[in-house]
Structure formats: C-alpha cells, structure tokens
Amino acid sequence: MTEETLVIRPRRAAWMSGVLAVFLVVVFAVVGILLRNSKTGAIFQLSDQIAMIGVGILLAGATLLFAMPRVRADAEGIEVRNVLLTRRFAWGDVLSVTFPDGASWARLELPDDEYYSVMAVQAVDRQRAVEAVRALRRLHQQAWT
Structure with missing residues (x-):
C-alpha cells in the first residue's frame, strides 16, 4: 500500500x-x-x-x-514548517485541526489547551485553504480510526 x-x-x-x-x-x-x-x-x-x-x-x-511555510502530512503525523521553525507532530498528539472564524491561518489543537499555528493554510487562499483543512482532517480521522 x-x-x-x-x-x-x-x-x-x-x-x-x-x-x-x-x-x-x-x-x-x-x-x-x-x-x-x-x-x-x-x-x-x-x-x-x-x-x-x-x-x-x-x-x-x-x-x-x-513564502516558506509548508505542511507535510501522512498517515503517521504532520510536519509543519512556519516562517523559521519546523515541527513534527504524531496524529496521536493532535486533538483536531481547526480554522477559527476570523483567523489568518489554521491551527492544530494540542493537549493541555495548546495550539500550533499552521501558516501554510491561510485564509487568503480561500477555497484552497478549505480543501487543505478538509484533507488534513481526513488524515487525522484515519489515524484515529
């Protein structure tokens, strides 16, 4: 596979x-x-x-x-590169992928009320951002099932 x-x-x-x-x-x-x-x-x-x-x-x-932000996600987890830093999270460490109303970019909700911004998924990209969040949520859901 x-x-x-x-x-x-x-x-x-x-x-x-x-x-x-x-x-x-x-x-x-x-x-x-x-x-x-x-x-x-x-x-x-x-x-x-x-x-x-x-x-x-x-x-x-x-x-x-x-122009550097990027997200790489697979069945195991998600790697988020924002402006300067890159961080990888296992899907088990991510509670959800959200895009709050009025926010500039998406975020990962983590345990203990922590959030990590996902600058690669930006509101100005409109429909492309919606599709990206949906795809990330699908991968997250598949990892939890």
Whole structure:
C-alpha cells in the first residue's frame, strides 16, 4: 500500500512576498544609484550606495521567508514548517485541526489547551485553504480510526 503524503503551501502569500521582494530590491537599487546625486549637503560615497542596495537585498530576503511555510502530512503525523521553525507532530498528539472564524491561518489543537499555528493554510487562499483543512482532517480521522 502506498502512503499518501499531503503537501500544502500558501499560494497568495508566496506570490505577494515575491512581488514585494522584487519591489524592495528595485526601490533600494534606484535610491542607491541616485544617492550620490542628491543635493542635501551630505556627501555619499560608493560604499553608501552599495550599502543601500545591500539593505534592499536583505529586506527582500526577509520578505521571502513568508513564502516558506509548508505542511507535510501522512498517515503517521504532520510536519509543519512556519516562517523559521519546523515541527513534527504524531496524529496521536493532535486533538483536531481547526480554522477559527476570523483567523489568518489554521491551527492544530494540542493537549493541555495548546495550539500550533499552521501558516501554510491561510485564509487568503480561500477555497484552497478549505480543501487543505478538509484533507488534513481526513488524515487525522484515519489515524484515529
């Protein structure tokens, strides 16, 4: 029997963070290039221009972190990678998969009134998020039966 592995990634957040990253690099590059020609009385050097472009690249890289969330779920459990951290839960440790009204993303309900956010399943993805939560609930239910 082949084991089904469900992989979920945010769509709109990834697209928006990519657009914003390109925008930041372009804006900071333009500002860096035009920095020497400003008539503010301050003296800007080549190093200042390079630093300005470097700041744009760093901000773009930080923005792209929001395209990183991912969920991998199978019959044994669920692996959740949010912006920086990855954590794996066995289905036996998960009480339910929920998406509360008004929430930005889904969450796993854990014992002792704890929750773990699932940033890969985002409200802005609308129907795709609904399908993802249903698929995660099916895997969770299969593990409990």
